[in-house]
Amino acid sequence: MKGSSFFGKVIFFVNSIFAILLVLGYALPYIPPHIFPRLSVLSLLLPVLLLINAVFLVYWVLRGKRQLFLSAFVLIIGIGHISSLYHFRGGSGLTHQDGLKIMSYNTRSFNINGWSKEANIGDRIIAFLTEKNPDIICLQEYHPTYTLSQEQYPYQYKKMSERSKIFGQIIYSKYPIIHTGALDFKDTGNNVIYADIVVEADTLRVYNVHFQSLRVSSKLNALTQEDSKRLLGRMGEAFKKQEAQVMEFLESEKESPYPVIVAGDFNNSSTSYMYRKIKGIKQDAYEKVGTGTGRTFTLDFIPLRIDFILADPKFEILQFKNYDIELSDHYPIETVIHKKFKF
Structure with a gap:
């Protein structure tokens, strides 16, 4: 120089x-x-x-x-x-009739704790889910105060957090659920559930995951009010917990007799260690056919993608969509996969 x-x-x-x-x-x-x-x-x-x-x-x-x-x-x-x-390309253009529609959404407990001052958040989330009408829905931070109709979703599996008891995960399905299970992580309110679902002639396993929360506000000014050393220490501990939880998840996934869909809130990005380990050879629905930033969480002006739908290579991914609705601190995501699996 x-x-x-x-x-x-x-x-x-x-x-x-x-x-x-x-x-x-x-x-x-x-x-x-x-x-x-x-x-x-x-x-x-x-x-x-x-x-x-x-x-x-x-x-x-x-x-x-x-x-x-x-x-x-x-x-x-x-x-x-x-x-x-960031992606420019879009989906195949095939309609819902060509496939199975799967949605994932962290609902932030339907606003029962009043994080938002807007009215009727819980009812509006239920109305949104009812209108979009996916075949399978994975909700994180579910609360039993708000639920979808049994007529629309005759099959469901929910598991409340062993620690918090007031929120957990739920899987809604229009197709029969023949087996369920859960991973209850130690010393945390986060957990993972799964359901084996029969779709026409085939069966798939759907994991609804909610890995260790970083407890990061979506507002940068809230972060600046916390001592930086303390903030980094707290987030570092959360990342270590995530690593242990991912190892436990991978053991469960390895035992699955069916091709797997993993949907939910990873509380980490696509450039993280945990994402790489979970993804393995699976397809990221957004990377396959998504467009734009794929954001599912916004840290003020910073778009973050921390919610994912990953699919076994046996599935053909037809569409992926982000919904820009502000009823939670996360945004819902949705994919459509072909009903005929490639064995």
């Missing part, structure tokens, strides 16, 4: 720090959180780090400086991460 001004050197130094953070973010999917728990928070901040490095790249390009190669390099090597955060 010979001949650069002092200001230019300072800018490049800051640029270098964010470039290093971005590269560390790329590595996190391959590093178990218990090794560097506090560093795992970068998996949630990857969209921000990508944007910052893109801004630096534009800055150096406009100034005609060779320092542009640093940000250009770290952005190019992370092209796979960029494509997992």
